[in-house]
Amino acid sequence: MRQAVPSWVTLLVLSLCGMASALQFTLAIPLLPEFPDLLGVSTADASWLVTVTLLTAAVSTPVIARMADMYGKRRMLIVALSAMVLGSLICALEVSFVTMLVGRALQGFGASLIAVGISILRDELPPERVGTAVALMSATMGIGSALGLPLAGVLTDWLGWHSIFWFSAVTGVALIVALLVVIEESPVRTPGRFDVAGAVLLSAALVCLLLPISKGSAWGWSEPPVLGLFAAAVVLLAAWAPLELRVNQPMVDLRTSARRPVLMTNIASIFAGMAMFVNMLVTVQVLQQPAGAGFGLSVTAAGLAMVPSGLAMVVVSPISGRMLTRWGGRVVLLSGSALMAVAYVGRIFYADTVTAVVIGSTAVGVGTALAFAAMPTLIMSSVPLTETASANGLNSLVRSIGTSLASTLVAAILATHQVQVDGVSLASGDAFRLVLLLGAVASVVCAGISALIPTDRRTHHERELARTQGRTKQEAVIRGRVRLARPDNNARGMVLVSVLDTRGEQLDWSRADNAGQYSAVLPGPGTYVVIANTVGWAPAATVIDFAGGEVEQDLTLTDELTVSGTVTSDGVPAPGALVAMSEAAGSQVGSTHCDEQGRYTFQLPLTGRYVFTAYDARTGRARARKVLLSIESEIVDIDIPAGPDSCDGRVVG
Known part of the structure; x- marks a missing residue:
């Protein structure tokens, strides 16, 4: 039997996986202006090297996360890392632009590492350490993003641009070995068959939704390809949702996703993702723009200016973990989004020096760390424990929608508010202030939605486990x-x-x-x-x-709850009489006929007011009764008296 691995080793390996995931997106960004010359393609074509990674990440994360719940979390981490390594090797070898696109697409599979890793932490670590571990794991997206820019600059300057992909490949192989040595496969799994049709429909819908969001500014928002893709997304989602409600093991459990804590957390995540990405986009852009419209820093220097934000996330992780344990995810998410809002407002008025920009960016980063730590905690406290990976995968997906929206909106704002500096069009100071205002608004909306999330609480049993269970679950x-x-x-x-x-x-x-x-x-x-x-x-x-x-x-x-009774006509059982049940508002629920003894039965409907109508064809008379049904079986007898039809509100039972 394998010897128990210390919790910190498990956390270290999974956190490094999370950072490797984030690096897939930022390592290539400094090369984006150089790719047209390096690969002999246009600037528009080169932009696909970023777009294809984002699309693959959005599509693969919910799929891999769902498969992790069903087939094993460690197994799917290795699958995702293997795809990432293969993609990195393809890019490092650089056969052609097409192979580069394939490689960058495969690198996008690494996006699922954080969602699945968080689920493993919940399964593997003692309860008292889960909060801090989840906080650090959630922060790795921001940490990796902050470190990716300067790291790419250093590697490119020293070893050439191919080295960033070799670095990614070697890192992935090392992490696969570490996973095999350190992480045990979780016994918490969902049985059943994978929903292939649901995965295909959802993937197609996501591509049709995210592609025009990413390319709408370049293609034109009113152009047929953009409008057609949006329409296709609506049609595909309309076909996907009913399918998910019918299949045994849906790709996404829509009934669980519609629960208020899960729904509100996912909606808040969209705006938290926007606020996080705005911070990175505006900070790097303003630091790199030439003097007169920015601060004129090099790519490496601008990347180094983001490092304090990443380091602050590491420092805040244990604090946010203790906050999660004491106050729960709702309070932490509300605190993090409020801090981001305050920091953005401060940046609007104080951003005239590099120091001020770095301090403002770091403050937003701290708020981001708090918010991102709270979201998976809220999700995992509201879904079945056998579905934590897929639920976190869906949460990661909606966050990526937020980052895509942020990228589109920021690009539009910067493009429409420009100044001329030495004959070159650059984003103006007003453009940066509008972008910061966008981040503040997204943060405020996130805080407002957070206030609507029900308070989560740890159970007495979890607290007992935290005190007595020790190092193993x-x-x-x-x-x-x-x-x-x-x-x-x-x-x-x-x-x-x-x-x-x-x-x-x-x-x-x-x-x-x-x-x-x-x-x-x-x-x-x-x-x-x-x-x-x-x-x-x-x-x-x-x-x-x-x-x-x-x-x-x-x-x-064994005991079906029913509404039953006997229909009589002037005190005599009325065999074959029709009995109709409708809601008090008028909607028909169902109808039946009495047996030879005049008895009838309906399955008990939802609680509320209903009207029962009996009609005896032999006498040509009818009677209606209004009934208030509860959650228990009811007996409603109906007597049709001789004479004119009548109606009253009494219940006989």
């Missing part, structure tokens, strides 16, 4: 199937399974698939209560005394 996945006594009942995708401890705290939950299969996580040996529940059925519960090993537990819902 003993989590196990419980699997099983929820069966309905009436199998033709239409409750697909709506059966929820919860795991409680003996204090009544919910430790995990799961949504059974269309076949009734579910999986949830038990945190360690102990006694647990497993509950299955769905609309229209009485819940079922069982007690599990878990001592270790594999756990399988099936549950059966």
Whole structure:
């Protein structure tokens, strides 16, 4: 059996993976002005070397993250790193511009390393260290981005431009070896078959959405290719969403994603991504522009000016980790976005020296570190533990949408507000102030949305684990199937399974698939209560005394909740009478006919006011009743009296 690896070693390896992920985007940026001459292509063509990496990153992250939940997190980290290494080697060999495009596309697979790495940290580390570890892992995107620019300049000056790709390849190989040696495969997995159709549709929709966002300024926003791609994205998403609601193991669980904590966090992430990227874009641009419109620093010097921001993220990580443990993700996200807003406002008025720019950029970086640490924590506290990687992957995707929007908006602002310096058009001071205002607005919106996220809290069991469990976790996945006594009942995708401890705290939950299969996580040996529940059925519960090993537990819902009763005509049962149920607002729910004894049955609908109407064809008379239904089975008897039709509001039960 492998000897336990210290937590700091696990964190170090995964954090280096996160930094390697970020470097794939920034290492090539200083070369972008040189690529047309180096590769013999136009400037527009050369820009694809950045665009294709961003597109691949957006498409591959949710796919790899979902596969990590299903087939193993360490395994998919190695797959992503292998693709990144292959892409780096292709770029380093530089056969042609086309092969460079292929290589840069493969490098984009590295974007999934952070989302999957965060999920591994939750699975592997003791609970009391998860907050700080997630904070550092989340900050690696900003740290890697800040270090990538000066590193690219140094490597290019000393060893030539090919060296940045050789560096990326060697780093990736070293990290693959480290993963194999240090990281154990997580036992927390989701069973089932991968949703290939959902992955293809989502990938196509993302390409059609992000490509015009990235290229709209160059192609023209009103041009047919841009409008056509946006229309295709809408059509593809419209086809994808119903598919995800039908399949057993969807690529993205839309029902879970629609839960308020997850939905609000993902929306906030879009604006947090915008605020983060605005900081990097505006800082580098203003530092590199020639004197008179900027500070005239070299690429390497401008990159070095970003290093304090990256270092500040490292320093803030343990602080944000303690804040997450004490106050939860909502407060930390709100604090981080508020700090970014204040820093941006300060930069609008104080940005006349390099020192002021660096201080302002660092302050935004600290806020970014807090916000980015909070988002995966909020996500993981609101989704099933067997789906943390895919949920973080979706969160990374929406952040990338925010960065793409920021890039487009910044480019538009800088292009429309220019001054002439020595005959060259450069972005004006007003342009930079507008960009900083954009960052402030994005931060304020992020803070406002953060305030709408429900407060997250750690369970009593997690606190107990933090005090007693030590260095290793003993989590196990419980699997099983929820069966309905009436199998033709239409409750697909709506059966929820919860795991409680003996204090009544919910430790995990799961949504059974269309076949009734579910999986949830038990945190360690102990006694647990497993509950299955769905609309229209009485819940079922069982007690599990878990001592270790594999756990399988099936549950059966036997008591269907119904609305039933007897229809009589002047006190005599009315066989064959029609009974119709509709909402009080008028929408039809269903209808049925009575049996030989005048009895009828409906499955219990959602709570609310309903109208029951009975019609006896033999007598030609009818009667309607208004009923307030709760979550328990109800008996509603209807008597159709002789004489004129009538209606009242009494419930007989």
